[in-house]
Amino acid sequence: MTTAQHAPAGRAHNARSVADHRAAVTDLLAPLAAESRAEAVPLPDALGRSLVHGLLAPLSLPPFANSQMDGYAVRSADIPNGGTDLRIMPPVPAGSTPQPLEPGTAAPIMTGAMIPVGADAVVPIEKAVPDHFLPEGTVVTLPATAPGTYVRTAGSDIPAGERALAARTCLGPAQLGLLAALGLTEVEVYRSVTVLLVTTGDEVVEPGRPLPDGKIYDSNGTLLEAAMTQAGLRVRRAGISTDNPAELQALLRAEGRDSDLIVTTGGVSKGAYEVVRQAMAEQPVDFLHVALQPGGPQGIGTFDSVPFLGFPGNPVSCLVSFEMFLRPALSALVGAPAPRLPLRARLDLEGQTQQLTSPGTKHQVRRGSLRPDGTVRLEGGESSHLMHALAGSNVLVHIPEGVTELAAGDEVEVWML
Known part of the structure; x- marks a missing residue:
């Protein structure tokens, strides 16, 4: 029996819901599902891509008894x-x-x-x-x-003329094996999404360089590039932009024109030196707060007509933003990357705390380790800078908006990473 505590209905003032922001990201990226983005590629090159059209079996499997x-x-x-x-x-x-x-x-x-x-x-x-x-x-x-x-018997797996795969199917080894068994050598898939990824901040230094006082190494670029590449996106890195808005604008214009999407990290909050906000002052970009922790500050719109998403600067926040908004939007539009698999697990809070607390006005995403016995142990706290805790996790743990407390043994939804 669950002991979850629920908060009264309501949301932080002017905060957009996670579902509404995900829908807004999906609308922004809707042109990526246009059939004009289709291309025929050999089967080995289609791994992780998605079908533009459904496919009918050209022959029966097996073709004979x-x-x-x-x-x-x-x-x-x-x-x-x-x-x-x-x-x-x-x-x-x-x-x-x-x-x-x-x-x-x-x-x-x-x-x-x-x-x-x-x-x-x-x-x-x-x-x-x-x-x-x-x-x-x-x-x-x-x-x-x-x-x-x-x-x-002939056709006991699939008879000729029956639908073999639906449109927007994400092609993994099993799906490509089926297409090969049907005698196909190439398949029509959506062109990979090209993302320009830009890290911002005077305080950020490229790994491998000397680290002056007051500076930090850039982990966001590597973290997001790896997540996007693993999801099948084609990532272009534009280095680290300073906190000079004009320099950021010049960089985006020079590097972003051939991209399908621009993603920045940092500079989207309400501080005095939010370079992304300043650089987007004359662009149709909204900066808002989503009822999400971490990952509340978000930017969305277009820069010189190129779709733009501004993620927060803390590393866990930017990864959660990718998982909560960009990944599911692309999954819904073109079928790839495949959506994260949601599972149910029971909280194991042994040695940590008697209760997990969450702000009732936000959807909280924690990091955790799912065990073979179906329990999940939290890794680190809710803070968005805890990279070591993130590296030790294999799931995202979801505490929905409206839930304020969970006890050991309570059931939660987790997404496999």
């Missing part, structure tokens, strides 16, 4: 209850075209080999007497068997 076992192909009506002796015909190896099965005979057949005309069942070699293959013309004793036993 075949044996599920090594054994003897038989006519079931030839074998009475109690079994009988049958004369052995020429063997049927996989890939061959067998001769028709004569009455009162059995044909040695290998797994995957075509069922001879006249046969309707297969007796496994282990049930034969003797339990090994004999030469043609000799006699084998076989037990009675029902029609269809160990026979894979």
Whole structure:
């Protein structure tokens, strides 16, 4: 029984809901689902991409009735209850075209080999007497068997003309294997989304360079580039922009014109030196607060007609923003990347605290480790700078808006990372 505590209805003043902001991101990126973005690629290059159109099977799978076992192909009506002796015909190896099965005979057949005309069942070699293959013309004793036993009928996987895959299916190994089994060598998929990724801030230094006092190394660029690349996006890094709005504008104009989307990190809050806000002053961009923790400050709009998303500057915040808004928007529009798999788990708070608390006016996303026994342990606190805790996590833990307290054993939704 859950012990979750719920807050009265309501939301932080002027905050947009997570669902509404996700819908706004989806609307912004809707042109990415245009059929003009389709391209035909070889199957190996389609991994992680999504189909533009549904596909009908051009042939049946399997294309012919075949044996599920090594054994003897038989006519079931030839074998009475109690079994009988049958004369052995020429063997049927996989890939061959067998001769028709004569009455009162059995044909040695290998797994995957075509069922001879006249046969309707297969007796496994282990049930034969003797339990090994004999030469043609000799006699084998076989037990009675029902029609269809160990026979894979033509089209039993998928018949010709049936839908093999739906439009916007994300193509993984199994889907590509199916297309290959159907004889296809290429497939029409959506063109990969090209993202210009820009980190902002005078305080940020590229890893590998000297670290002066008051500076930090840029983790956001690597974190988001890895997340986006893993999700199938094509990422272009434009380095680190200073806190000079004119320099940021120049960088975006020079690097962003051939991009499908611009994503920045940092500079979207209400502080005195929010460079992204300043650089977007004359662009149709909204800066707002979403009822999300971490990841509340967000920017959305277009820069010189290129779709733009401004994520917060703390590393966990920018990753949560990607997972909560950009990833699901692309999944909904074009089917790739595949959406995160939601699971239910029970909180394990041993050694931490007796309760998990959350602001009732926000959707809180915590980091955690899902264990084989179905419990999840929180990693770190709710702060958005805890990279070490994030690196030790394998799930995002969701505490919905309106829930203020959860106790050990309470059930939560988690997303596998």
